[in-house]
Structure formats: C-alpha cells, structure tokens
Amino acid sequence: MIFVRAKRWLLLGIVIVLVVGCAQRVLTQTPVATHDAPIYWPTAGWRSTTPEEQGMDSDQLSEMLGTIQEQNYEIDSVTIVRNGYMIADARIHPFSSTSKHNIYSCTKSVVSALIGIAIDEGYIEGMQQPVLSFFPKQTIVNRDANKNAMTLEHLLTMTTGIRCEDSYLYSWTGLNQMRESEDWVQFVLDLPMQGEPGAQFEYCNGASFLLSAIIQETTGKSAIEFAEEHLFGPLGISDIDWSSSPQGISIGYSELRMHPHDMAKIGYLYLNDGQWDGEQIIPSEWVRASTSKFISATLEDGYGYQWWVDDSGMYLALGYRGQFIFVIPEKEMVVVFTSSLEDSDFYVPQTLLNEFIIPAAIASSALPDNPEGVALLESLIEELASP
Secondary structure, eight states, X not given: OHHHHHHHHHHHHHHHHHHHHHHHHHHTSOOOOOSSSOSOOTTSOOOBOOXXXXXXXXXXXXXXXXXHHXXXXXXXXXXXXXXXXXXXXXXXXXXXXXXXXXXXTHHHHHHHHHHHHHHHTTSSOOTTSBGGXXXXXXXXXXXXXXXXXXXXXXXXXXOOOBOOOOSGGGTTHHHHXXXXXXXXXXXXXXXXXXXXXXXXXXXXXXHHHHHHXXXXXXXXSOHXXXXXXXXXXXXXXXXXXXXXXXXXXXXXXXXXXXXXXXXXXXXXXXXXXXXXXXXXXXXXHHHXXXXXXXXXXXXXXXXXXXXXXXXXXXXXXXXXTTEEEEEEGGGTEEEXXXXXXXXXXXXXXXXXXXXXXXXXXXXXXXXXXXXXXXXXXXXXXXXXXXX
C-alpha cells in the first residue's frame, strides 16, 4: 500500500529509538504459548509480545491501521490477541485506555454464558424448560399452543415464533414499544405468536431480555449480580456498567459497557472451552453448543445460543454500530473491535479482519524478528491515539 511505504520513509527518523525500546521489551517477553497449555491467564491483565513472536506479520497489521486512518472509519479500538498474548492494541482518539464502550448486542453473548452457568449450577432445569414456566405469577394474553411450547432453547436461538418486530428490519418499532411499556417482561410475554417455535430464525431483542429476566427469576440475582459472582469476578473483570429496566432487570439485549480488554477475555474464555486458570467457568458442552450453527441466520451464516457462527469455523458476538468479539479457533486468535460506525459501514471491522488480520497470522510458531515493522506498527498506534 502506498500509505505504508510513504509512512515508513517519514518514520525513519524515529525507528532507531523505537527499535531499541522494542528490543528491550522483547527480551523480557514470553515465547509463543499454546492453546493446550496456556503459560499464564490474563486475569490481572494481558501480557504483550510483538506480532512476529506469535507468528503474525506486523506489516499487514500496519496496513490495516493505515486503512482505518486513510478512510477515517469511525472505529474506536482494535484489540488483537493470539496464543493468549496481546499483539496489537489500538485506541483511536478520543477513545482512550480508560474508556468503556457500550457493546450493544454483544451483551446477548454474555447473557448466554450466564444461562449456561445457571443451568450448570442447578438454578435452571434445562434447555427444554417452557418459557412460561419461569413466570408462573404472570397472567399472559395471546396464549396458545405455540406459546406454551416455546422453550428456553427457542429464546437462545432466536426461534421463538413471537411476533417481536423489534430489530433493525422493523426500524426497532417493537423495541421502542417495549421500552415505553410499564412492564417489559409482561410486554414480551403478551406478544402474539406468528408461527411455531423452532421453525425459523427471527431476531428478537425481547427474547434476550427474557433471558436476563429468567436469570433473575431463578437465581434471585440480577444478571449483573450473577455475572459478578460467576463470570466477571473469576475473569478479573470489575469496571463495567449495565443498565436495567424500570423493574431492575439487567437489559439482556444491550447496554453492557466494558473495556475492550475485558471483551477479549470473554472471547478467550470461549476459545479455551469455558476453562479459566484451572476452573471450568462455563461447561465446555455449553460453549460448543453456543458456538455451533443451530439455524441459518441473517447477519452471518448461522446462529447458535446468542452467538453468530461463520461457516469458516469462526464465531462472533456482534453489536450495533460495529461492536465485535471475533473468535477464530483455527488461528488461536481473539479480535475485538469497538466502533461508532454508521449502518453502511457496519461490516468494515469484519472486512479488516478478513483482509488483513487473519492473513497476517501466517505461521503457528514465531517468525523472524521484524524491528522496523514493529516500530511502524507501534508508531501508528501512538498516532491514532493522539488528537
């Protein structure tokens, strides 16, 4: 790319200084880790290495950041983890290292993890438990055989059969109606059915909200309280915000605010089959089921349990305006984007992933040192962080 070649000439004056600093840092870093036996766990924070130490090409990552800069994409951060080590961490001004981001519908994937934990802990009987059985005190209208047949699995897989009409396909009409109602749970439960549960995929934010309500009904704790004990706490995630409904139920479809580093921890937990530092946080069977294609979907090839699935073997959490947690098992990689993108640019992060980041992972073992490439990458990261 012309940008990168020109940038190299402009940066030659500072490369020597940066290379010395990189060399000193490399001497203290750990070599390539393996998925089977992580050398450390990032509970207290991620360790960093150069891309080349983890088999990745710094030059291609520089091209990716250069493209963000040239095109002026409204991307706020890019975090790349391979083999458990952070090899690139860019924050684009004004987003900073202290900023939290609304992860929007990536929240759904976190709620899915909490459902899996609640089942494992015995709070929930199982996937085939009828949804209405969780709310025995509710008087529900539009009740019919289809609504009685709707199960927890149907909520998780967006195959409820409910006429939600609360996604982008309907300009969020149903979502706004739910938020304006006095009781969000009652609103969703009262919605009419449009078909048999399990028959087809229909994105429904209300279904994800019911998942959070089910956590609260069965555990006696809100989703945020349950997560702090069973998920966020063990992973070392503490600085989060999560809005609630007027009834005090964590908003299960959105509005969880996290740091990109903590989003990467969620991805890394799934990459390691739910295991974290000797503890099985989420049952491995739940991780595999959640990230397997249950049904063909809309925004990606398929959908699991509140996770999107790509036919390539990658799976992801995604959210409005370009929030992504990509997990690429084949490459031992987790990539996080936070963004403020317009709808027309929503897939820019996935394009950057496919065109630059995945191709940069060219080896499973360390590559030869590339001090000039590392210096260029680090200088671009510094430049993007500046006003």
